[in-house]
Amino acid sequence: MKYAYLFFTLAFLLAPISTTYAQLVAIPTRTTVEALDQHRAIQVYNNGDKPLYLDITLQRVDNPGVNPEQKTLISDISQPEMIFNPNRITLGPKQKRNIKLLPLKSPAQETLYRLYINPVVDIKALGSHEDKSKIHAPMTISIGYGVLIHHVPPLTAQISHWQHQCLPGGHLMLTSTGTVHSKFEQLNSSDKTDSLNLYPGTPITLSTKQLSGKVDNETFTVHCD
Numbered sequence: 517m518k519y520a521y522l523f524f525t526l527a528f529l530l531a532p533i534s535t536t537y538a539q540l541v542a543i544p545t546r547t548t549v550e551a552l553d554q555h556r557a558i559q560v561y562n563n564g565d566k567p568l569y570l571d572i573t574l575q576r577v578d579n580p581g582v583n584p585e586q587k588t589l590i591s592d593i594s595q596p597e598m599i600f601n602p603n604r605i606t607l608g609p610k611q612k613r614n615i616k617l618l619p620l621k622s623p624a625q626e627t628l629y630r631l632y633i634n635p636v637v638d639i640k641a642l643g644s645h646e647d648k649s650k651i652h653a654p655m656t657i658s659i660g661y662g663v664l665i666h667h668v669p670p671l672t673a674q675i676s677h678w679q680h681q682c683l684p685g686g687h688l689m690l691t692s693t694g695t696v697h698s699k700f701e702q703l704n705s706s707d708k709t710d711s712l713n714l715y716p717g718t719p720i721t722l723s724t725k726q727l728s729g730k731v732d733n734e735t736f737t738v739h740c741d
Contacts, residue, residue: 525574539564551622557614580628580715625716629665682740703729711737
């Protein structure tokens with residue numbers, strides 16, 4: 517009975533969060549900003565009949581292509597290459613607003629970001645029958661709507677190139693030697709990895725001696741003896 521009550525309580529608390537999240541639409545969910553292009557924006561739309569209060573943050577992905585991701589808040593970076601505006605939005609029913617992406621510097625190599633758009637929900641804490649006379653402070657819960665942002669060098673400086681290195685113990689390391697990521701697909705290996713994105717500055721090590729498939733739509737095969 518205790519567990520049934522707990523389940524009901526959690527369902528009650530999460531119901532408004534799910535409803536609020538369903539109200540929010542963000543377009544696009546993935547975008548590319550080239551060099552100092554100031555014309556990229558994320559449009560947010562309130563598809564519901566109640567106001568939405570949004571908290572927005574931008575985080576740089578420090579190890580793109582690897583799980584779990586390690587991220588750094590833009591506010592914690594002393595000289596960021598990209599910022600955004602605004603960081604808070606109130607959206608009325610059926611209202612649209614743009615979140616502007618503002619590059620400050622052209623990157624030497626592709627950098628990955630995640631823009632989190634958080635609809636903030638206030639939920640009154642549930643009390644027991646004996647606590648009805650007490651005042652309960654609201655609990656604020658946020659759910660992140662993540663938008664993936666690729667910040668790339670100018671087109672003339674974009675190079676997709678990679679190399680492999682055989683490591684002891686039957687391992688293979690892939691390293692990007694270009695300025696933008698390489699997309700590996702239809703992979704065949706004992707590692708069971710079927711696809712990956714290889715970014716500059718973040719090597720990926722696989723537990724295999726042989727790897728074949730497609731990279732940037734071209735077939736390849738590498739062997740380690």
